[in-house]
Amino acid sequence: MSASTEARRSLQQFLRTYGVLILAVVIECAIFEIIARRQGVRSFLSASSLVNILNQSAIYGVLAVGMTFVILTGGIDLSVGSLIAFGGVISALVVHHGGEPVWMWIVIGGGVALLAGAAAGGLTGLLVTHASVPPFIATLALMSSLRGLSYILAGGRPIAPLPDAYTFLGRHRIGGLVPVGVLVMLSVFVLGAVLLNATRFGRHVRAIGGNEEGARLSGVPIARTKWAVYCMCSMLAVLGGLILSSKLGSGDPKAGLGDELGVIAAVVVGGTSLSGGRGTIGGTFVGLLIVSVLNSGLNWIGVESFGQQVILGVVILGAVLLDRFKMHERG
Amino acid sequence: MSEFVLEMCDVIKRFPGVLALDCVQFNLRPGEVHCLVGENGAGKSTLMKILAGAQPMDSGVIRLSGQEIHIRSPHHAQQLGISMIYQEFNLSPFLSVAENIFLGREPRIGGTPLINWSRMYGDAREILGRIRVGLDVRTPVNELSVAQQQMVEIGKALSFNSKLIVMDEPSATLTDHELAALFDLIRTLRGQGIGIIYISHRLEEVFEIGDRLTVMRDGQYVGTHPVVDLNREEIVKMMVGRELKDEFPKEVFEPGEERVRVEGLTRHGAFEDVSFSVRTGEIVGLTGLVGAGRTEVARAIFGADRIDSGQIFLDGKPVTVRSPQDAIRQGVGLLTEDRKGQGLILGMTVRENTTLANLSSLVKFMFVDRRAERTTTEKFIGELKIKTPSIEQVVQNLSGGNQQKVILAKWLFTESRLLIFDEPTRGIDVGAKVEIYKLMNDLARRGDAILMISSELPEALGMCDRILVMHEGRLAGELQREEATQERIMHLATGQGMPAGAGV
Structure with a gap:
């Protein structure tokens, strides 16, 4: 009985916190559907177009989960866009120079890329925890260095051709319907939510963001927790890079340029506070949907990309203002 | 002209679900120190927020020098000559004293946007001179002590030609010496015809500086009296609405084994060669002037700061x-003085704060066992009588006394057997204080050792079995409960050595 009441209570809690955001997604969809019908283009709200939206948001989604953890500790990670390229280049490089069997080299390539991501994240973590470098600066430095390193490793141009099997992660659809990338993203969201809500680690992350000194004096291992968070965020960014590289069928050192901003936007639109301590994985998912439905919808009804950027900016501002307003009402 | 500089009549303020102010009266004469007292939640802050223009009232009349006014905003209040000195100062740390005093109103050279520095420094000096504060007006305020920053705040208030100044718990962060200086300053202001509203939990201060006193309780106006007509017990009775039989319900227990001993504990620049012990069942006080190194010793025992030498x-x-x-693993818990900044994660719930320091005991497989966590929290809410609507309440919304209980619950859950209380009742109202003292008794009874840092001597004398006194980083002496008096403690705390014999 108590389990079901708790479930109901947490659902209520979720709706109270994110009801408005979910409503925003629904309204967005409705508006695009209406416009699409007026223009006589194909219906926006078809199953295939919704799957497409998820597919296009898979990469941002994977990154946004890691970013949510970082922002919850009160930090920020600007290096994720460069890590997308870095991961893709490394795995493409391995596969390009590897031989048979192709599958084995793809797995090795992915593994090496993830390890490299972990090393980058570990370095950020060390800089932040032991050298007290502000996360903004540490990750800004890494953003630049990793981008440069990706160009050097790739020799300045995309690494191609790659074997067909390389596109499994980015292009394959299970049963011809569900993209593998979407499954990966959904699993990352579920695991992230469990990690944040049900484990000691997740509690520590929120405690650190809420009040770092208070957490330290309660025996929370600050350095270890933050270090793990940066490692995780970087590895997820590399995972996103693997999906993108697989989708492109090449290892492109230009990939993910500027994506850190889009990812942070999704997290913030989802209600996570940039000052730390407050936010949820569910919120990030809805934030991601708002941003990706907007992008896809605008494409659908033929708004060109410059106009899209303007509208995205307005939506980010609107979401943050709405959040401020809600906080003000409560406080 | 009215006899009063300020009159607040029949002020009513409703918040959703509560009547925060129920027809409250308050008035202030020029050149008077009017103390406003009451327990937390009595409505003092709400009343002052209305006066400061931070909140509108639902009905009532406010008159300034006999004229009815409608305060629209904090800025407007300031222009009307109403100044607030909050516990947290509104100073910009890297700007100088003069820049802070005239922030936003800098004198200009003619009609240009350039600042007339010589006039600004001159005016700042003149204002500080009026209250006989000798500070270099070019010093950045972050280089000043807390007491000096307070003086700057007061100077800023004067620069608005304030007719009245509200001081909210001004003594909370001051040493005794600094407090004496503040009182001198208040007397100077009083002599210049400025009305002062003085809010404090410490009744000794009311008796020392107050002319009249207004008591509030549960949003109601209880009464206004000249301070000389009242004694301590009468004021407490008005505040809590009932007779408070025993302010310090001390119980003495037979001490057991030695729980903690420190030998030669040293952290250069903070404390030197400190040695003492606390046995189970004992409450040992650690007192001294602010800055004597008491908190630093506590933090060292708790591992929050390194020690240079010595042994625990x-x-x-x-x-x-x-x-x-x-x-924490060794069973030591620290209840910090700064509850909001160090003791709690304000944005987290009662449940999350209670279990934070010992979450690992609730982990099954990889996950926190929510059911066990809930049961644990509910158990402590019952045992400690924590007043909260639910275990999911965010601790930010609890009163000071209940926040302190949540922190205590956290340490009880870690099964601490040495609890260090740093100023356990600061900012907590009289009724809740007694509850905290009773809980300390309960802990001592079951065999915990307690080290209590306190600046309030009546509290240290009332609750401790032994009192250690520190002076400038060193242990100046130790007094048994029977022999301890305020005079003897002050004697040690001010570095005059161990008082000889009994006849001090």
Whole structure:
């Protein structure tokens, strides 16, 4: 009985916190559907177009989960866009120079890329925890260095051709319907939510963001927790890079340029506070949907990309203002 | 002209679900110190927020020098000559004293946007001179002590030609010496015809500086009296609405084994060669002037700061405490003085704060066992009588006394057997104080050792079995409960050595 009441209570809690955001997604969809019908283009709200939206948001989604953890500790990670390229280049490089069997080299390539991501994240973590470098600066430095390193490793141009099997992660659809990338993203969201809500680690992350000194004096291992968070965020960014590289069928050192901003936007639109301590994985998912439905919808009804950027900016501002307003009402 | 500089009549303020102010009266004469007292939640802050223009009232009349006014905003209040000095100062740390005083109103050179520095420094000096404060007006305020920053705040208030100044718990962060200086300053202001509203939990201060006193309770106006007509018991009775039989319900227990001993504990620049012990069942006080190194000793025992030399023994065994984690594992808990900044994660719930320091005991497989966590929290809410609507309440919304209880619950859950209370009742109202003292008794009874840092001598005298006194980083002496008096403690705390014999 108590389990079901708790479930109901947490659902209520979720709706109270994110009801408005979910409503925003629904309204967005409705508006695009209406416009699409007026223009006589194909219906926006078809199953295939919704799957497409998820597919296009898979990469941002994977990154946004890691970013949510970082922002919850009160930090920020600007290096994720460069890590997308870095991961893709490394795995493409391995596969390009590897031989048979192709599958084995793809797995090795992915593994090496993830390890490299972990090393980058570990370095950020060390800089932040032991050298007290502000996360903004540490990750800004890494953003630049990793981008440069990706160009050097790739020799300045995309690494191609790659074997067909390389596109499994980015292009394959299970049963011809569900993209593998979407499954990966959904699993990352579920695991992230469990990690944040049900484990000691997740509690520590929120405690650190809420009040770092208070957490330290309660025996929370600050350095270890933050270090793990940066490692995780970087590895997820590399995972996103693997999906993108697989989708492109090449290892492109230009990939993910500027994506850190889009990812942070999704997290913030989802209600996570940039000052730390407050936010949820569910919120990030809805934030991601708002941003990706907007992008896809605008494409659908033929708004060109410059106009899209303007509208995205307005939506980010609107979401943050709405959040401020809600906080003000409560406080 | 009215006899009063300020009159607030029949002020009513409703918040959703509560009547925060129920027809409250308050008035202030020029050149008077009018103390406003009441327990937390009595409505003092709400009343002052209305006066400061931070909140509108639902009905009532406010008159300034006999004229009815409608305060629209904090800025407007300031222009009307109403100034607030909050506990947290509104100073910009890297700007100078003069820049802070005239922030936003800098004198200009003619009609240009350039600042007339010589006039600004001159005016700032003149204002500080009026209250006989000798500060270099070019000093950045972050280089000043808390007391000096307070003086700057007061100077800023005067620069608005304030007719009245509200001081909210101005003594909370001051040493006794600084407090004496503040009182001198208040007397100077009073002599210049400025009305002062003085809010404090410390009744000794009311008796020392107050002319009249207004008591509030549960949003109601209880009464206004000249301070000389009242004694301590009468004021407390008005505040809590009932007779408070015993302010310090001390119970003495037979001390047991030695729980903690420190030998030669030193952290250069903070404290030197400190040695003492606390046995189970004992409450030992650690007192001294602010800055004597008491909190620093506590933090060192708790592993929050490194020590340079010395040894800590727990249960007779030498231990190394490198971090709070180490200390917690050894059964040591620290209730910090700064509850909001260090004791709690304000944005988290009662449940999350209660279990934070010992979450690992609730982990099954990889996950926190929510059911066990709930049961645990509910158990402590019952035991400690924590007043909260639910275990999911965010602790930010609890009163000071209940926040302190949540922190205590956290340490009880770690099964701490040495609890260090740093100023356990600061900012907590009289009724809740007694509850905290009773809980300390309960802990001592079941065999916990308690080290209590306190600046309030009546509290230290009332609750401790022994009192250690520090002076400038060193232990100046130790007094048994029977021999301790305020005079003897002050004697030691001011570095005059151990008082000779009994006839001090």
